[in-house]
Amino acid sequence: MLRRGIRSFSISIGTCQKAKVSQEVLSRDEISKLLNTPTWKVGDLMKTTEEDIQDVKVDSSIIRKMLKLSGLKEDVSPERETELIRALKLQMGFIKKLYGTGEEMSVRGKKSNDTNFRLMAEDHKPDTPLTLDILLAEIDALPNKVDPEKGEFTSSIDIKKLRSSNNPLFSSKSIEKV
Amino acid sequence: MVMGMRTSMSMSMHMRMSRRGLTAVRAYGTLTNKSCDRTNSVIWRCDDSDSDSVGSGSGVLSGTSFIVKDNIATKVGYTTAASKSLHDYQSPFDATVVRLLRHQGSKLVGKANLDEFGMGSSTTNSMFGPTINPKYDNEDRIAGGSSGGSAAAVAADMASFSLGTDTGGSVRLPASYCGVVGFKPTYGRISRWGVIPYAQTLDTVGILSKDVDIVEKVYEVLNQYDEKDPTCMTTKVRNNIVSTAKGQLTIGIPEQFIIEELDQDTKIAWELTLHKLVQLGHSLKVVSIPSIKKSLSTYYTLATAEAASNLSRYDGIRYGYKSDNNNEDDTIVSSRCESFGQEVQRRIILGNYTLSSESGDHYLKAAQVRQELVQEFNQVFKLPHPLLENELKLNNCDVLVSPTALSKPPTLKEYDEKNEENFLNSYLNDILTVPASLAGLPTISIPINGTGIQFMTQYGDDSILFSIARDVLHS
Numbered sequence: 201m202l203r204r205g206i207r208s209f210s211i212s213i214g215t216c217q218k219a220k221v222s223q224e225v226l227s228r229d230e231i232s233k234l235l236n237t238p239t240w241k242v243g244d245l246m247k248t249t250e251e252d253i254q255d256v257k258v259d260s261s262i263i264r265k266m267l268k269l270s271g272l273k274e275d276v277s278p279e280r281e282t283e284l285i286r287a288l289k290l291q292m293g294f295i296k297k298l299y300g301t302g303e304e305m306s307v308r309g310k311k312s313n314d315t316n317f318r319l320m321a322e323d324h325k326p327d328t329p330l331t332l333d334i335l336l337a338e339i340d341a342l343p344n345k346v347d348p349e350k351g352e353f354t355s356s357i358d359i360k361k362l363r364s365s366n367n368p369l370f371s372s373k374s375i376e377k378v
Numbered sequence: 379m380v381m382g383m384r385t386s387m388s389m390s391m392h393m394r395m396s397r398r399g400l401t402a403v404r405a406y407g408t409l410t411n412k413s414c415d416r417t418n419s420v421i422w423r424c425d426d427s428d429s430d431s432v433g434s435g436s437g438v439l440s441g442t443s444f445i446v447k448d449n450i451a452t453k454v455g456y457t458t459a460a461s462k463s464l465h466d467y468q469s470p471f472d473a474t475v476v477r478l479l480r481h482q483g484s485k486l487v488g489k490a491n492l493d494e495f496g497m498g499s500s501t502t503n504s505m506f507g508p509t510i511n512p513k514y515d516n517e518d519r520i521a522g523g524s525s526g527g528s529a530a531a532v533a534a535d536m537a538s539f540s541l542g543t544d545t546g547g548s549v550r551l552p553a554s555y556c557g558v559v560g561f562k563p564t565y566g567r568i569s570r571w572g573v574i575p576y577a578q579t580l581d582t583v584g585i586l587s588k589d590v591d592i593v594e595k596v597y598e599v600l601n602q603y604d605e606k607d608p609t610c611m612t613t614k615v616r617n618n619i620v621s622t623a624k625g626q627l628t629i630g631i632p633e634q635f636i637i638e639e640l641d642q643d644t645k646i647a648w649e650l651t652l653h654k655l656v657q658l659g660h661s662l663k664v665v666s667i668p669s670i671k672k673s674l675s676t677y678y679t680l681a682t683a684e685a686a687s688n689l690s691r692y693d694g695i696r697y698g699y700k701s702d703n704n705n706e707d708d709t710i711v712s713s714r715c716e717s718f719g720q721e722v723q724r725r726i727i728l729g730n731y732t733l734s735s736e737s738g739d740h741y742l743k744a745a746q747v748r749q750e751l752v753q754e755f756n757q758v759f760k761l762p763h764p765l766l767e768n769e770l771k772l773n774n775c776d777v778l779v780s781p782t783a784l785s786k787p788p789t790l791k792e793y794d795e796k797n798e799e800n801f802l803n804s805y806l807n808d809i810l811t812v813p814a815s816l817a818g819l820p821t822i823s824i825p826i827n828g829t830g831i832q833f834m835t836q837y838g839d840d841s842i843l844f845s846i847a848r849d850v851l852h853s
Contacts (some may be wrong), residue, residue, distance in 0.1 A: 219667050219754035221630065221774040226662040231652045236643045241638040242809045243675055246802040260738050269730040271690065271714045272723060284727060290802055291682075291728050297675040297739050298747055305738055317749040318579050318740070319565050319818040319837070321615045322661065324765040349471040350606070357470045360699035360836065 246270030256292045260287050417512045419521070419530035420445060420488040422455050435479035440483030442538035445531045449496055450541060450583070452476055453574035459574045460504035460800030461494045462538045463692045463699045473572025474604045475541060475583055482599050487537050490658040491527030494719045496543055496576040497685065499807055500793055501526025503721045511787055513557050515735050519787040522552030525586065529556040532586050532832050538701045539587035539596055545577050546677050547782075547811025548824040554830025556783035559847065560806030561593050564838050566813050569604035578609065580677075590824065590851060591672060594844040601840070611838075614739035615798055619764050619838040622776050624845055627660045630758055630775035631658040634670035635810060641785035647827040648781050655779070660747035665742075665775060665818035669751035670813045674805055676751070677812040679732055686729025689722065724801070748816050755817045759836040777846060782830030783807055 224317045226234065263284050276284070299305055321327075328334070348356035445453060445612040449459040451469035458464045472480070480486065488802075501509040501523035509517040509526040512534040521530040525542025530550035532540050544562040562584045570581055583600070585593045599675040603613045633651070652662060694700040694713025701712035710731025718726070732740050752766070758775045762768040786808055788796070796803045810832070814821045820840040823830040824847045833846050 217749065218669070219665070219757040219772065221666075221758055221772045222664040224663070226631075226652075228653060228656055228665065230702060231649055231696075234631070235640075235649055237636065238638040238640070239633050239636050240671065242806055243673070254442070257736075262731075265736070266727050266734065269687065269776065270723070270726045271693070271710055272718075272727070273711055273715045281675065284724075287724055287728065287801065288731050289746065291678075291731070292737070294675055294802055295732065295737075295744075297678055298679065298740065298743050299448065305740075308503050319744045319752070319765065321608060321612060327612075332593055333471070347606070351470070354445060359696065361468055361470065363466055363700070366541055 253289045258288045283312040400592045417510045417530045419509050419527040422834045423488040429717045430759045438482030443487045444484050445488045445537045445540040447492050447528050447542045459495045460492045462505050463631040474569040493524035494722050498522040498523045498542050500831050509515050520793050524548040524556035526633050528586050531555050533558050539592050542584050544584040545580045546815045550782045550811050551798045553823045555787040557825045558588050560823045562821045564820045568600045569607045571606035575688045577681040590847045616785045622842040627776040629660050629662050630665035630778045632667050635780035638793045644781045644829050647829045651831045654850050667754045672747050676744045676747045678774045679740050680727045682729035683732050683741050733745040761836040764838045778830045782832040
């Protein structure tokens with residue numbers, strides 16, 4: 201009964217159907233057995249074998265490039281460099297789990313990467329299509345929307361107070377008060 | 379040498395904080411104060427004289443007090459995100475959530491410790507030192523993170539409730555470890571204006587308290603559109619959301635959460651919860667959501683990449699820590715190196731590597747897997763998703779239930795040893811919390827039999843969670 205409860209999932213409705221819900225309602229007796237039958241081990245995700253990372257090329261030059269990209273000092277000690285090489289290789293082994301068995305890890309430039317999934321309403325069900333007229337009207341309305349909390353008035357945010365040692369002349373320009 | 383320097387910085391910070399209406403109760407993990415508790419959960423306490431901390435005196439939260447995680451901006455005191463890079467940052471404004479709470483009569487009494495910038499699940503990566511779990515009197519166990527200070531503070535009765543932030547479980551895991559209620563809203567429900575960003579497609583503001591009724595009341599105050607936050611759910615979307623009605627519900631048990639690492643006490647608590655749900659008249663079904671198994675890799679690809687981008691703003695120029703190095707060419711690099719902790723630096727490097735041409739298109743792949751996960755969650759819920767097409771629904775479940783943590787919290791020593799062995803080990807626990815974060819689902823964790831059990835509902839269906847939590851807690 202339990203096995204049937206777990207395994208006899210409803211048939212998928214469409215080709216993209218991946219999630220499943222069992223048709224049987226679990227009885228109290230079946231609960232304990234279910235929870236004591238693990239379906240997988242998360243720790244396996246953390247294990248990275250040599251095979252996993254054999255194609256991952258991380259060397260001294262890549263570490264230095266990443267440090268530069270990160271705004272961090274490039275002249276790290278050999279110990280720190282070894283530690284970072286290991287960290288990047290572990291990370292790549294971990295990221296590899298994103299891909300299915302036999303699926304090639306993607307290489308930049310092979311396909312378009314101008315889309316990105318986000319949980320924003322305008323990405324899925326946009327209210328009204330943006331037109332040039334709407335855009336121009338929004339720009340015209342901007343002066344009425346300046347907000348002192350956002351620092352959009354001159355002197356609404358005191359640069360000195362953000363850090364007492366700041367030179368007040370050393371500041372980005374604010375929008376003039378209208 | 380280092381200790382001396384830290385103490386000196388702590389003391390000068392203490393004096394400055396007092397002038398700004400806050401008192402540093404402990405700083406850099408070295409300066410102790412007789413009034414401070416052993417948990418090191420609250421890093422700044424408000425002085426009673428400070429008008430910026432006191433609420434309006436009337437309102438639905440009148441008579442309550444609250445503590446906010448120190449990555450949420452307050453005009454009173456400093457907002458540091460537990461990072462040396464923001465050690466002297468004074469916000470010129472209150473975060474929207476702080477303003478709304480004070481407007482409804484609640485009093486801000488302090489700011490809570492966290493993992494630096496929210497990066498961690500232990501509250502041990504903080505410039506203020508680790509937070510100790512108040513649930514365990516004679517042992518130094520971690521409080522969970524990154525909102526460990528917020529959870530420990532309410533567990534130790536320092537305030538009626540606290541605010542944390544939850545990017546991949548940072549409210550729910552510490553709530554589970556400290557034995558309190560922790561609520562993560564639907565992504566976009568609660569304004570993030572004034573919240574220091576970590577991973578902007580995942581960050582949410584959550585609520586913690588011993589009392590689920592208070593959590594609900596605070597949620598009702600904060601649940602509103604804020605035009606200052608471009609990711610905040612619009613009023614139109616809010617109005618179109620259908621909510622689950624109270625009554626007999628179908629509860630799903632995701633089989634991907636039945637994992638080998640769950641300890642016996644956790645399984646007993648889960649089983650007890652399921653029995654309670656059956657007693658309450660609800661029915662249980664097993665659910666399969668295959669993409670859950672890929673959720674950890676997805677999360678750490680997206681979160682580190684977004685963190686690398688978000689933290690590029692800390693340059694030591696306009697605000698935050700500035701290096702004493704007088705070489706102008708090195709100001710940015712020196713300031714960042716001297717002020718970011720090791721874990722933050724590692725995540726920035728990992729994020730940049732993930733995004734680089736040396737690595738591949740993994741951010742894009744992770745976003746695709748995230749989309750699949752969202753679709754799979756959507757297929758098992760009865761309610762329609764307010765943002766997505768819903769033609770492939772199985773129409774079966776109202777709520778999903780699982781443990782929040784794999785086991786009770788480890789000691790600080792155990793945690794450090796595991797992490798040193800392989801830093802990926804610290805990601806393990808997140809398998810239970812990260813899927814709801816990636817799908818933006820509302821989730822509540824409640825204390826059952828010494829551990830946390832979490833309930834998840836469809837995107838936007840937050841309200842029913844309080845009713846389920848109350849029923850299970852009181853049955």
